Amino acid sequence: MRLFATAAKGTEPALRDELRELRLRGVRADRGGVHFEGDRTDAARACLWSRVAARILLEVGSFEARSAEALYEGVGAIDWSEWLTPRTTLAVRATCRSSQLTHSQYIAQKTKDAIVDTLRERLGARPSVDRDDPDVGVAVHLARDVATVYLDVGGASLHERGWRARAGPAPLRENLAAAVVRLSGWDRERPLLDPMCGAGTIAIEAAAWALRIAPGLARARFGFERWASHDDAARTMLREIREQARDARLRDGPAVFASDVDDQALARTRENAREAGVDLAIERCDVRSIAPLVPAGTIVTNPPYGERLEADLDLYDGLARSLRTMRGHGVALLAGTPAIEKAIEKATRQPPAKWWILFNGAIECRLLLYALA
Ligand SMILES: C[S@@+](CC[C@H](N)C(=O)[O-])C[C@H]1O[C@@H](n2cnc3c(N)ncnc32)[C@H](O)[C@@H]1O
Structure with a gap:
């Protein structure tokens, strides 16, 4: 199976490394996510264990679609009965770039029409649409007139671990x-x-990463558990990998x-940590x-x-002065403004050792890394 894990823009290298550590095959970073290959156990393991992925998508078709008719035909040629029945529901999301078809809503509508029409022809009845809680989530991505059709293996976005009450x-x-x-660059020991x-x-x-708590363990159900193809063998497989994940949890971790x-x-942090099962x-x-941390850490x-500029500038100067005392520590700052980098450079005379551009939603941020000597 060809799979694609999506991630927040800029975090693809972190996701690539994570999927390699999960010993998945064919791992290759791309714009917006990481390609990999595997069977349904691998897809389920990625849902259960990936901390960085937003969604795990299974590719079910790819074809040229320069027109709405070509899109309709291409989607209709896929065998949807493997995932959908007339009793299940679906929702379609679409994205597009550099293509003749430019309206994502129209692309989603055409894709949905093709799916339900083919199923009605084959089975005599069609599945219905449920935008809020579909059994099968379909994603279609059109790039340079090539449509790639995916199913959402995890269901709702994987960032929802289930612990964030507040x-x-x-x-x-x-x-x-x-x-x-x-x-x-934290080593999970210091x-x-x-x-x-x-x-x-x-x-x-x-803390959850250090304790090897599987991020998907608290999830009641993954998307693929609602597919028509979900059978006893898949149920057993999932039970086993969930059990292995429970056994993998360590008792003790580093101080966080x-x-x-x-x-x-602080009250929110306390409650969320309790829900997440971390100390x-x-x-x-x-x-x-x-x-400074003893021993030195990260x-x-x-x-x-962005709220009150004057107050923020004063805060960044104070933060920079604190960091100056942190000899031997690693520092990572997710900075939504260049003023943070400027304040650190002024106080420590050090530029960042490394930096990346990451997107916090629509906000472009820089992740600044310092090794303080
Ligand atoms: C952008 S929020 C952090 C959000 C956090 N990463 C999360 O996921 O919830 C910034 C936090 O800095 C805290 N803060 C502001 N000034 C501070 C200061 N002088 N010392 C310590 N914390 C401060 C605020 O109370 C706020 O909770």
């Missing part, structure tokens, strides 16, 4: 936080601190610290007074920005 005002998505922790933790997403994802100045943020050392502390954080 999100707070500016939370990172769990899969973006996981990518940031991975790219930070301590880690998020000194502006908000709802605790970075610290919780870090989370602090913030806001009491409500964090949580305390109220201004980032301007944090002490600071990973996502400072606020």
Whole structure:
């Protein structure tokens, strides 16, 4: 099976490394995600274990579609009875670039028509549409007039781990936080601190990664469990890989610290960590007074920005002065403004050792990495 894991823009290298560590085959990073190959166990393992992926998609067809008729014909040539019956529901999402067909809604509509018409012809009745909670999620991507049709193997986006009861005002998505922790170079042995933790997403994802808690374990059902082809063999396979995932969990991990100045943020972090089943050392502390970790470890954080510029500039100077005392630490800052990098450079006279452009939703950010000497 040809599979494609989607990721937040810029996090493809982190996802590629993660899928390689899961020993999946044919792993190759591309725009917006990573291609890989495998059987249905591999697809299920990716859903259960990937922290960085947003969706795992199974490719079910690829063909040239310069017109609506060609799209309709190509989609109709796929054998949909393997996944859908007249009693199940579907929803279609579409994206397109550099193609004759330019309206994604129209592409989705045509694709849906082709699916339901073929099934009605074959089975005498058609499945219905459910946009909110479909049994089968179909994604069609049109690029340079080639349509690729996918099924959503995981179902709802995989960033929803099930532990985030309280999100707070500016939370990172769990899969973006996981990518940031991975790219930070943290070794999962030394301590880690998020000194502006908000709802605790970075610290919780870090602790869960270190403890090998499978991110998909709390999910009631994956998308493929609702497909017509989901049989007893697939049920047994899923039970087994879930059991293996439960056994893989470690008892102890490295110290993970989370602090913030806001009491409500700390309450959210506490509740979310409890739900996620991880132990964090949580305390109220201004980032301007944090002490170095003992032994030296990694600071990973996502400072606020864009609300009150004056206050933010003062905060970045304070953050930079704190970081100056962190000899031997690794630092990863997800910066939504260049002012953060400027403040660090002014205080430490160090440019970032590495940086990446990552997208937090629509916001272009830089992930800045420093090795403080
Ligand atoms: C962008 S949010 C972090 C969001 C977090 N990554 C999450 O996923 O929920 C920034 C956080 O910095 C905190 N903060 C602002 N000023 C601070 C300071 N001086 N010291 C510590 N935390 C601060 C805010 O309370 C807020 O929770």
